Amino acid sequence: MIELETIQQQVLDAKQLRIFAGKSQFENPKSAPSVALLDMTQYAGVIEYYPEELVITVKAGTTIKHLNEILVENNQATSFVLPDNEKSTIGGAYAMGNPDLRDAVLGIKIIDGRGRLLSFGGQVMKNVAGYDVARLLAGSKGKMAIICEISFKIIPLNYAQKIACLKNIDQPIPIKTKKLSTLKIQIEQGIKNIFDPLGKFI
Numbered sequence: 639m640i641e642l643e644t645i646q647q648q649v650l651d652a653k654q655l656r657i658f659a660g661k662s663q664f665e666n667p668k669s670a671p672s673v674a675l676l677d678m679t680q681y682a683g684v685i686e687y688y689p690e691e692l693v694i695t696v697k698a699g700t701t702i703k704h705l706n707e708i709l710v711e712n713n714q715a716t717s718f719v720l721p722d723n724e725k726s727t728i729g730g731a732y733a734m735g736n737p738d739l740r741d742a743v744l745g746i747k748i749i750d751g752r753g754r755l756l757s758f759g760g761q762v763m764k765n766v767a768g769y770d771v772a773r774l775l776a777g778s779k780g781k782m783a784i785i786c787e788i789s790f791k792i793i794p795l796n797y798a799q800k801i802a803c804l805k806n807i808d809q810p811i812p813i814k815t816k817k818l819s820t821l822k823i824q825i826e827q828g829i830k831n832i833f834d835p836l837g838k839f840i
């Protein structure tokens with residue numbers, strides 16, 4: 639297991655960095671010596687869990703399997719369906735842009751391309767003036783920032799089961815892979831310039 643300070647130092651030391659976790663979507667890089675690899679499965683575990691508040695905060699490398707096991711002990715569940723394999727992590731699912739997870743997110747802690755630890759949002763739902771960064775970085779695919787911690791809403795297990803039954807969902811919502819519009823590319827470049835102006839995350 640690693641500490642946030644260690645990750646921050648890795649960002650400062652690296653010329654370029656590739657982030658991975660459970661590797662379910664990650665293709666092994668044709669590794670150039672200048673590209674360091676960051677394994678986020680080393681930053682895993684529950685930070686805070688308030689069953690009565692229906693909120694949990696976890697480290698990004700926590701597997702979805704482990705998360706589900708903890709929640710079910712309290713008759714609770716996530717409001718989103720994610721692959722429950724041994725490897726997939728919550729940070730990876732957020733970085734891949736699972737839409738239901740994005741909707742449930744209340745706050746995130748990230749490390750940006752300058753190695754700064756930044757927090758956005760919190761553990762309660764608030765109206766956001768300006769950019770809702772906690773949701774903006776959903777789908778950033780490891781190219782904008784390191785997602786370190788995520789707080790999100792959870793729901794009672796029987797409610798989750800009813801929703802799944804009503805909507806007939808027991809599979810994750812497929813990730814959209816359609817071609818980006820020119821506007822979307824420009825927006826993504828703008829976000830990259832804010833969080834990773836030196837182009838560390840590739």
Ligand SMILES: Cc1cc2nc3c(=O)[nH]c(=O)nc-3n(C[C@H](O)[C@H](O)[C@H](O)COP(=O)(O)OP(=O)(O)OC[C@H]3O[C@@H](n4cnc5c(N)ncnc54)[C@H](O)[C@@H]3O)c2cc1C
Pocket residue numbers: 656657658659660661662663664678698699720721725726727728729730731732733734735736737779780781783784785786809810811812813
């Ligand atoms: C067969 C299969 C089917 C799937 N179907 C679906 C589906 O239908 N719907 C769905 O929502 N998901 C689906 N997934 C994807 C899955 O939910 C997520 O991709 C998975 O949780 C990613 O987690 P991972 O730990 O394996 O990430 P990895 O595969 O290791 O990484 C995925 C991406 O996220 C980035 N990343 C990982 N962790 C972080 C972090 N902490 N900070 C910043 N960037 C990070 C990586 O750079 C990479 O770009 C599927 C996966 C598989 C293998």
